[in-house]
Amino acid sequence: MEDLIRASLDHCIKCTICETVCPVAQVTPLFPGPKYEGPQAERFRLPSGSADASVDYCSGCGLCTQVCPQGVKIAEINSRARAHFKAQKGVSVRDRILARPGLTGRLGTPVAPLANRVMANGTARRLMEKAVGVHHAAPVPVYAGHSFQRWARHHERHASPRLDGRSVVYFHGCSVNWFEPDLGRMVVAVLEHNGVEVKMPRQDCCGLPLQSNGLFDAARRALGRLARDLSAGSAGHAVVASSTSCGVMLKREGREILGLDDDETLRAVGARTFDVCEYLLDLHGQGLLDTGFRPLPLTVIYHAACQQRGHSMGTPALELLRLVPELEVIRSEADCCGMAGTYGLKKEKYDIGMAVGERLFEQVRRVGPDAVACDGETCRWQITKATGRASVHPVELLFRAYGLEL
Amino acid sequence: MESIETEVLVVGGGATGLGVARDAAMRGFATVLVERKDLAEGTTGRYHGLLHSGGRYAVKDPRAARECAAENAILRRVAADSIEDTGGLFVTTPWDDVTFGDRFLAGCADTGVGVEEIDVADALRREPAVNAGIRRAFLVADASMDAWKLVWACARSAEQHGARILTYRRVVEVLRAADTVAGVVVVDSRSDEEMTIHARMTVNATGAWAGQLAALAGCRPVEVVPGKGIMIAMNHRIVNTVVNRCTMPSDGDIIVPIRTVSVVGTTDSPVADPDQLEVTQAEVDHMLDEGEKLVPGFRHARALRVWAGARPLFGARPPGDDDTRDITRAHALIDHAERDGIGGFVTITGGKATTFRLMAEETVDLVCRALDAGGPRPCRTAVEALPDSEPGAYYSVGSRLARREAHLLDDQLVCECELVSRQTLEEAVERRPTANLDDVRRALRLGMGPCQGGFCTYRATGIFHRLERLDQVTANTALLDFLQERWKGVHPILYGDQLRQARLDDWIYQGLMDVEHLPAVAAAAIGSVA
Structure with missing residues (x-):
């Protein structure tokens, strides 16, 4: 059977609703819009890809797919086309770096004060813009200097919180691990405050930045590895994510865009993944959330x-x-x-x-x-x-x- | 009444006629071609777009197979710009006899058709949508060929060699001088003006209509059976290789990826009149069922449009046989001087789009002999490339997207589905003044995509109106005619996604624009799903 993302282009009746919500098309003529790049251009693409550079201006926000009344997987079609385009053209050094937050996190953390000073320095940032193409004024995260995982291992060994027999696996993502470990600790604290045991297995990147920078093979490997890491020893517990983009990657996006429907582990883990707020609201629905x-x-x-x-x-x-x-x-x-x-x-x-x-x-x-x-x-x-x-x-x-x- | 003289007059503006006109002009004959409608509006523009490898006929019709194999190789050289090198697969589905593959291989070997049996797994890797239950797979040199590009390239080349191409001229009389055909009288169907064309040799290249012209010329009947074949274009390329059933030719045994669509075909039944080609619900269902065998899920894919073409099948029909498939696909060249004692008149019919060049070569060879052209005038169409095919690069489906990409910021898109820009449309209208959007469609594919004119028809009409200075009534008529033409091919396949599309298009034209009450020349009845 034909792949379902591509086949969904058949549902497009050209109503143009997607074009009216696309935030990128509204501000620049360089992006001809989701309908153009999606169901329209896809009819002109071979499996080997095509040379429509404008698809690279899609930000991948996914609003088009969400508003499509006909069920066309517009953002997913575009994401694949972007990957094909990049594979043909070659992925730049910058995009390869941005695609690997785990690696930059690991390298930056031991030298966090220095790295942060450099990233805050205007001259250094202008040099960096010239050298690798990261805009000098764009926000870059600040290294915490210590990883969340180090705290988590210590916490799991020593904490003895009040628990109600419910357990979850926390998928914290790269950002919490290297840049916002305090957020991770707050997530754990809020869950434990509500009687939920939090398991924090070793884990790495979900592959989303790799996927959005067109490195599909590496993204497939990363997502598959993450699914196995989260599933090992989790005994079917819910997986809770505090990064929405990484959470949706694990839930469905990766499977759909990367064509990993046959990965049973990923399918099972994805099916029991929740955004942290979704999980907490669900607790509230069951009357289990402390509302004091x-x-x-x-x-x-x-x-x-x-x-x-x-x-x-x-x-x-x-x-x-x-x-x-x-x-x-x-x-x-x-x-x-x-x-x-x-x-x-x-x-x-x-x-x-x-x-x-x-x-x-x-x-x-x-x-x-x-x-x-x-x-x-x-x-x-x-x-x-x-x-x-x-x-x-x-x-x-x-x-x-x-x-x-x- | 205008009157012109020429050496060679070709009647019929399909692939065969244009092939003859180009060949004759290249051999130095003063040449005129007349066509009752637009170029390639008959059978040529209504075929599935296959450049045969010969495999289809390897068992059943060796002569046709041999000719196809040879012409395939030639056209790949001289008409590359009209050809996409998709390659072809013959697959043995669970409904087909596995041993036919052996006969197929033997037939290919006997007729010079290149073939290679490949692993089923390799075939499925190449075309993942094909039925995973196939038991054998063979790779051949099938390709897809854009009939409109081909015919227009032939016309351009013929004109470069001095030929005149006259469209919308219907033959109303064949002029006779004693035992010789001396030319024809045509009527311009747009102005109703008559024109007399005197010719030393008249070539009947009217295909399925050849019997009608021969009768006008007073010849004994030319036995051409119009064989109706229906084809359905699916909304996108479900496969990127031509996929055939490895079995004796039968209904719905092929899917051709051509341009942005894939075409499933075809049926084969004799009809009395090639101008009356009804498409029945049963035929559509039959085609979709057969498509489902080659590609599971086919019925869930979106059908875009259905149409029928009339093959010119030459030769007596076996009595009581309702299937025209047993008539040879090879062509017939009739020298009426020899057969009927009527000089100055030859008929070329039968054959296939794939063999159009060979048919033209043989026809012009005969013309040379009949006109005693004073020494040999060798045919050069097998070596001289058509315009735009000189570099020898095959057409690629992505080329239009790439061209569009270069003009994203400076050119408006008129037909979104087929990526026709305003500039392209304006240039086409400048090149060839016409008040007919359907002429533009055949040249540019305007309105041939998923929405079937829903979003481009009103845009194109507006641009037309301004460029051609069409008055309001003429512009309205152009719009209504085009909508009507689009509707014809859509209504027999209204289900699923295309039904939704038709509903939206209907809201636009009937609901928003109230087109049925536009002042127009003749109130064309626009189909409605309401």
Whole structure:
């Protein structure tokens, strides 16, 4: 049988709804739009790929697939076409680096203070833009200097929290491991506060940055390895992810785009993967979530990132935050912050990314919230860099409202 | 009444006629071609687009197989720009006799058709959508050939060699001077003006209509049976290699990937009138069922359009036989001086698109002899490439996307499905003044994609209106005619995705634009699914 992503192009009736929501097509003529690149151009492509360079301007946000009333897998078609294009053209050194956060994390962590100083230095960043094409003004993460996994191993050995017999496997992702280990600790604390045992097996990258930079073979290997790592010793426990993009990769995106439908382990792990807010809201639905939150007299804007929408789970974070007394939550009016993973970091796409995010930035400037809450890490970095406002994962607000401390 | 003189007059603007006109012009004859409609609007423009390797006929029709194999090799050299080198597979499905493969190999060896049996696993790796239950697979040199590109390239070349190509001229009378055909009278179907064309030799290249022209000329009947074949274009390329059933030729035994679609074909039944080709629901169902055998899931894929063509099959039909498949696919060249005692008139019919060049060569050889051309005038069509084919590069399906990519920022897209830009459309209209969108369609594939004109028809009409300074009524008529033409091929396959599309198109034209009440020349009845 023919592959289902390509076959879905048959459902396109050219209604153009996808083009009206595409955040990239709205700000630049360089991207001719999801309908053009997806179901239209795909009819002109051979399995060996084709030379339509414009598909590289797709940010991969996935909004097109979500709004398509006919069920065309537009973003997935485009993602594959982009990979083919890059495979033909050759993947740049920059994209190979951006595609491997595990490697950069491992290299940067021991020399974190130095690495962070260099990354904060304007001259160094301009040199870096020239040398590898990462825009000098783009937000880059700050190395924590210690990995989350090191803390996790210590924590698993020594913690004896109050547990209700429920266990989950925590898929923390590269970002928590190297850049935001404190967020990981807050996730663990919130889960344990609610009586959930958290298992944290050794794990590496899910392969999403490899996939979005067109390195499909390496992405397949990474995702397959992750599925096995998370499934080893997890005895069918739910897998909980705090990175929305990596979570959706594990849930379905990787299987679909990379054509890994035959990987039984991946299928099984994907089927029991939850976003952390989705999991917590589910607990709440069962009456198992502690709702004894302290008041948080703050105003936050909640931005549902494009990749958060890829979960098709509604906005569990928003519902959770509304349980917190005195916390005023305003919904973001924008569909995308413009970062879309590593897209907005790239020299030739930085301006596009900033233009895409402008609607969100403008709202942040207008409202002037205490913080912006967002489930996606690269979105948070982008928002903070563009607006100067703090941005936090929704779990951090729950953590504070529980009165927990690290 | 206008009157012109020529040496060679060709009647019929399909592949054969254009092949003859080009060959005759290249051999130095003053040449005129007349066609009652547009070029390739008959059988040539309605075939599945296969450049035969000869494999299809290797067992059944050795002469046709031999000719196809030889012409395949020649056309790959001289008409590369019209050919996509897809390669072809013959596969033994669970419904086919496994031992036929042996007869197939023997037949190919006898007729010079290149073939190689390959592992089933290799065949499935190459074409993953093909039925995994196939038991044998053979690789041949099938390819897809764009009939419109081919015919237009022949026309350009013929004109470069001095020929005149006159379209929309219908023959109303064949002029006779005693025992000789002296030319024809044609009527311009757009202006109703008559024209007399005197010719030393008239070539009847009207294919399935050859009997009608021969009768006008007063010859004994020319036994051409129009064999109707239906074809369904699927919305995208489900396979990228031509896939054939390895069995005796039968209905629905082939899927041809051509341009952006894949075409399943075909049927074969005799009809009385090649201008009346009905497509029945039963035929459509039959075709889809057969497609399903080659590619499981075929019925769930989107059918774009269905059409029928009339093969010119020459020779007496076996009595009581309702299948025209037993008539040879080889061609027939009739010298009416020899057969009927009528000079100045030859008929070339039968044959296949694949053998059009050979048919033309043999025809012009006969013309040379009949006109006593004063020494040999050798045929050069086997060595001289057609315009745009000189570099020898095959056409590739991605080329239009690549060209579009270069003009993303400076040229508007008119037909989104087939990537026809405004500039391309305007150039085509400049090259060839016409008030007919269907002429543009055949040259550019405008409106031939998934939405079947839903989004490009009104855009193209607007551009047309401005460029040609068509008045409102003429522009409206062009729009309605085009919609009607598109609708004809869509309504027999309205299910699933194409039904949804038709509904949206219907809302656009009937709901939003109320096209049925536009002032137009004749109120064309537009089909509606409502």
